[in-house]
Amino acid sequence: MQTIFQIFKNDLKSLAKSKLAMLVVAGIIVIPGIYAWLNIDSNWGPYDNTGNIPIAVVNKDTGATIAGESFNIGNSLTDSLKENHDMKWIFTDEKSALEGVEQSSYYGAIIIPENFSQNLTTIFNSTEPSKPTFDFYINDKKNPIAPIIASKAAGTIQDGTNQAFVDTLVYKAADTAKAIGLTEKGTDTANSLIAKLTDTKTKVGQLRDINQTTTLAIDTTGKSLSALEAIFPTLENFNHTAEQGIIDARNGLNSLNDISNLSSVQELTDQISAQIAELEAIQALLNELAPSEQLTDIKTRIQTITDSLTNLQNKFQATASTELKNISQNVSRTLDGAETIISDLNASLASLETSMHYATQALQGGAQLGRNLDPILANFQSDIDSTITMINSIKDSEIFQNLINLLQNSPDTIADFISSPVVANKIEIYPIATYGSEMAPFYSVLACWVGSTILVAIIAIDIKNTKITKQTKNYQKFLGRFLLFGSIAILQGLAIGIGDLIMQVQTVNWPLFLLTLMLSSLVFSLIIYALAAAFGKIGQALAIVILVLQVAGSGGTFPIELLPQMFQVLQPFMPFAPAMNAVRETVGGFYQHDYLASIALLLVFFVIALVFGLIFSKHTFAAKGKLQKELESTGLID
Numbered sequence: 001m002q003t004i005f006q007i008f009k010n011d012l013k014s015l016a017k018s019k020l021a022m023l024v025v026a027g028i029i030v031i032p033g034i035y036a037w038l039n040i041d042s043n044w045g046p047y048d049n050t051g052n053i054p055i056a057v058v059n060k061d062t063g064a065t066i067a068g069e070s071f072n073i074g075n076s077l078t079d080s081l082k083e084n085h086d087m088k089w090i091f092t093d094e095k096s097a098l099e100g101v102e103q104s105s106y107y108g109a110i111i112i113p114e115n116f117s118q119n120l121t122t123i124f125n126s127t128e129p130s131k132p133t134f135d136f137y138i139n140d141k142k143n144p145i146a147p148i149i150a151s152k153a154a155g156t157i158q159d160g161t162n163q164a165f166v167d168t169l170v171y172k173a174a175d176t177a178k179a180i181g182l183t184e185k186g187t188d189t190a191n192s193l194i195a196k197l198t199d200t201k202t203k204v205g206q207l208r209d210i211n212q213t214t215t216l217a218i219d220t221t222g223k224s225l226s227a228l229e230a231i232f233p234t235l236e237n238f239n240h241t242a243e244q245g246i247i248d249a250r251n252g253l254n255s256l257n258d259i260s261n262l263s264s265v266q267e268l269t270d271q272i273s274a275q276i277a278e279l280e281a282i283q284a285l286l287n288e289l290a291p292s293e294q295l296t297d298i299k300t301r302i303q304t305i306t307d308s309l310t311n312l313q314n315k316f317q318a319t320a321s322t323e324l325k326n327i328s329q330n331v332s333r334t335l336d337g338a339e340t341i342i343s344d345l346n347a348s349l350a351s352l353e354t355s356m357h358y359a360t361q362a363l364q365g366g367a368q369l370g371r372n373l374d375p376i377l378a379n380f381q382s383d384i385d386s387t388i389t390m391i392n393s394i395k396d397s398e399i400f401q402n403l404i405n406l407l408q409n410s411p412d413t414i415a416d417f418i419s420s421p422v423v424a425n426k427i428e429i430y431p432i433a434t435y436g437s438e439m440a441p442f443y444s445v446l447a448c449w450v451g452s453t454i455l456v457a458i459i460a461i462d463i464k465n466t467k468i469t470k471q472t473k474n475y476q477k478f479l480g481r482f483l484l485f486g487s488i489a490i491l492q493g494l495a496i497g498i499g500d501l502i503m504q505v506q507t508v509n510w511p512l513f514l515l516t517l518m519l520s521s522l523v524f525s526l527i528i529y530a531l532a533a534a535f536g537k538i539g540q541a542l543a544i545v546i547l548v549l550q551v552a553g554s555g556g557t558f559p560i561e562l563l564p565q566m567f568q569v570l571q572p573f574m575p576f577a578p579a580m581n582a583v584r585e586t587v588g589g590f591y592q593h594d595y596l597a598s599i600a601l602l603l604v605f606f607v608i609a610l611v612f613g614l615i616f617s618k619h620t621f622a623a624k625g626k627l628q629k630e631l632e633s634t635g636l637i638d
Contacts, residue, residue, distance in 0.1 A: 003472050007463065007480025008487075028458060028488060032451030033496040037503060039443040044436030053146060054088045055153045056097035056109040057081060064117040073120065073132070074112045077157060087153050101137045108138040108150040110157055200384060430589030437506035441583035442556035444496050445576055448521035449550070451492040452528045453543050455485060461532050475614050478533055482613075485529050486522050493521030506587055512595075513586040519599070520579035523606045527575060530613030550576040575605045 015021045061074025081089045090097075090106065097109035112134045119132040136154045140147050432438045463477050472480070497514040507513045527546075531539035553560075553567025554576035560568055571577050582598035585591060 003476045004480040004483065007472070007477065008483035011481065011484040024458065025488060028451065028455050029491045029495050031454060032447040032492050033499045035450055036440075036443045036447030036496050037499050039446075040436045040440050040500065040503060040505065043439045043443075045434055047149075047435060050087060050149050050152070051085045052088055053149060054090050054100075054106045055150060056090045056092055056100055056106045058092060058094045058097050058109065058111045060094070060114045061112050061116040062114045062118070064121045066121055071117060073117045077112065081156070084156065086156060087150075098137065101139050104139055104142050106139070107142060107146050108136060108153060110153060111135040111137070112157075198384075432588050433506050436503075437587060439557075440500055440505040441580045441587055444500055444517055445520055445579045445583060446551065446556070447496050448489075448493055448517060448579070449524045449528075449547055449576070451496075451521065452485075452489055452525040453540070453547065455488055455492070455525060456528050456532045456540055456543070459485065459488075461529065461536075478613055482526065482529055485525050489521040489525030490518045493518035496521070508588070508590050509586045512590075513583065516579075516582045516586055516599075519602065520583070523575060523579070523602055523609070526606055526613070527609040530609045530616070533613055534616035546574075550574045554580065556580055575602065578602045578605070 015025060057078060059074040059078045061072055063070060063072035063075070065071070078091060082091075090100075092100075094111055097106065097111065100106040101109045113132075116132045116134060119130045122129040134157060136157075138147050138150055461481060463472075463481055494514060494517070497517040501507065501510060501513075528540070528543040531542050533539070535542065549567075549570065550556075553563055553570055554574045555563070555571060556576065560571050578598040578601035582595055582602065585595040585598070
C-alpha cells in the first residue's frame with residue numbers, strides 16, 4: 001500500500017514542478033464542466049420561447065347562422081390568437097402564407113376555409129354532418145424539434161374551434177331558456193301534464209262504466225230480439241192460418257150467396273114445407289096409434305113445432321133474400337180488408353225478420369266490441385298511471401333538479417363551463433422548475449464521462465520512472481497511477497456540481513448532489529482508465545463507443561420505453577443509468593430507496609472495473625507495449 005501512495009505522491013510532485021502541467025490539469029478539471037454548463041444553459045427554458053416561432057394564419061371563413069344567431073368561428077379564432085402568445089402568429093393571405101412556408105420564413109401555416117363555420121351547422125340540418133377541417137402546412141426540414149412544437153398550433157386551433165362552437169351554441173340555448181323562463185315553464189308544464197293525465201284517467205274510468213252498462217244493455221236487447229225472432233215462425237203460421245180462414249170464409253160466403261138466390265130460398269122453403277108435412281104425417285099416425293088423450297102433450301109439442309116452422313117459413317120467404325145479400329156484401333168487404341191486412345202483414349213480417357236478423361247480429365257485435373273495449377280502456381288507465389309515475393319520478397329526480405339549477409345560472413357561466421368542463425389539476429410529486437434543471441442530471445453525468453475520457457487521453461497511464469517500475473508490481477502501478485486519475489476525476493465532478501449550483505440548477509439536497517457527481521466521475525474514470533490500461537489506444541476508443549451508446553440509449557433524454565428494444569436491453573449494463581438516477585433524486589425529489597439502489601449499482605460498476613483493470617492490465621501490458629509501438633511507427637498515432 002505504501003508503494004501505491006508513493007507513486008501518487010511522485011505524480012503530484014511532478015505536476016507541481018510544471019506550471020504548464022498544473023494549467024493543463026486545471027483545464028482538464030474545468031473543461032468538462034463547461035461542456036455541461038453550456039448544454040444545460042441552452043436547454044434551460046426552450047419551451048418558454050415558443051412565442052418566437054412564426055406560424056402563418058389565413059382566415060377565409062364566411063360564417064354561418066344557427067337558430068337566428070350569426071357567428072364566425074374563423075373570426076373568433078383569429079381574435080383569440082391575437083391574445084395568444086404561445087406562437088408568433090402572422091395573419092396574412094393564403095399565397096403569402098404558402099410561400100413563406102416554402103421559403104422557410106414560417107415554420108407552418110394554417111388555412112381556415114370559407115365553409116369552416118358552415119360545416120359546423122350540418123350537425124343540425126343534415127343526416128350526414130360534415131366536420132369542419134382546416135389545412136395545416138408544416139416545414140419539416142427547417143428543424144427536427146420545431147415541427148413538434150409547431151403542431152401545438154394545430155391543437156390550439158382545434159381547441160379554440162371546439163370552445164368557440166360550444167360557447168356559441170350553449171350561450172344561445174341558455175340565453176333563450178332564460179328569456180322564455182324555461183325552468184318555470186318546465187316545472188309548470190310537468191305539473192299541468194300530471195293534472196291533465198289524472199283527469200283523463202278519471203274520464204277513462206267513467207267511459208269504462210258507460211261501456212260496461214251499454215254492453216249489458218246490448219246483451220239484454222240482443223237476447224230480447226233473439227226471443228222475438230223465434231216468434232216469427234209462429235206469426236207466419238198464424239198468417240197462413242188466417243189466409244186459409246179467409247179462403248174458407250169466401251167459400252162460405254159463396255154458399256151464402258147461393259142461398260140468397262131465389263131458387264135456393266125456394267128450395268129451403270120447400271124443405272121446410274116438407275118438414276111440416278112430415279110432422280103432420282107423424283101427428284096423423286099418432287092419432288091412429290093411440291087415443292088422443294094419451295098423446296095430447298106430444299101432439300101439442302108437434303103442433304107447436306109445426307106452427308113455428310110455418311111462421312119461420314113465412315118470415316124467411318119475406319126477408320131471407322134481402323138480408324142474405326146485405327150480409328154477403330158486408331162479409332165480402334171485410335174479407336177483402338182482411339186479405340189486404342194479411343198481405344201487408346206478410347210483407348212487413350218478412351222485412352222485419354230480415355231487419356231483426358241484422359239487428360241481432362249488430363247487437364252481438366256491439367256487445368263483443370264493448371267487451372273487447374273494456375280491457376283496452378283498462379290498459380289505457382294503467383298506461384296513464386305509469387306515465388304519471390314516470391313524470392313524477394323525472395320531476396322529482398336529481399338530474400331534473402340539477403337541470404333546473406343549471407338553467408338558473410347565467411348564460412355566460414353555463415357556456416364557459418360546458419365548453420371547458422374539465423380542468424386538469426396538475427399535482428407534481430417531484431416538481432422541477434426549469435427544463436434546464438430537468439436536463440442537468442444527464443448533461444452533468446455526461447460531462448463526468450467526457451472529463452474522464454479527456455483525462456485518460458492527456459495524462460499517461462504507464463509509469464515511465466524506471467526506479468519505480470523496477471521495484472513495483474503491475475497492480476501497484478495500476479492503483480498508484482489511478483490515485484491521480486481518481487483525484488482529478490473527483491475534482492472534475494466537484495467542479496461540474498459547483499458550476500451547476502452557480503447556474504441555479506434546482507437541488508433538494510445540494511451536498512448529496514455534489515457527492516453523487518464526484519462518485520460518478522470517480523467510477524467513470526476507473527472504467528475508462530481500466531480500458532486504457534488494458535488495451536491502450538484501443539481501450540480509449542472503446543470508451544468513446546461506450547459513451548456514444550450511453551448517450552443514445554441510457555434514457556437521459558427520451559424515456560427508455562420509447563427507445564428501440566436493443567437499448568432497453570443494454571440500459572441496465574450502462575453506468576450512466578444509475579449515475580443519472582442518483583443525481584435526479586437530489587434534483588427533483590429525494591426517495592431514499594431509489595437513491596441507495598442507484599449508488600449501490602454504481603459501486604458495483606466500480607468493483608467490476610477495478611477487477612477488470614487489475615486482471616487485464618497485468619496480462620496485457622507486454623502486448624499493449626508492442627501494439628503501441630506499432631501504432632507509433634505509423635508516424636500518425638502517439
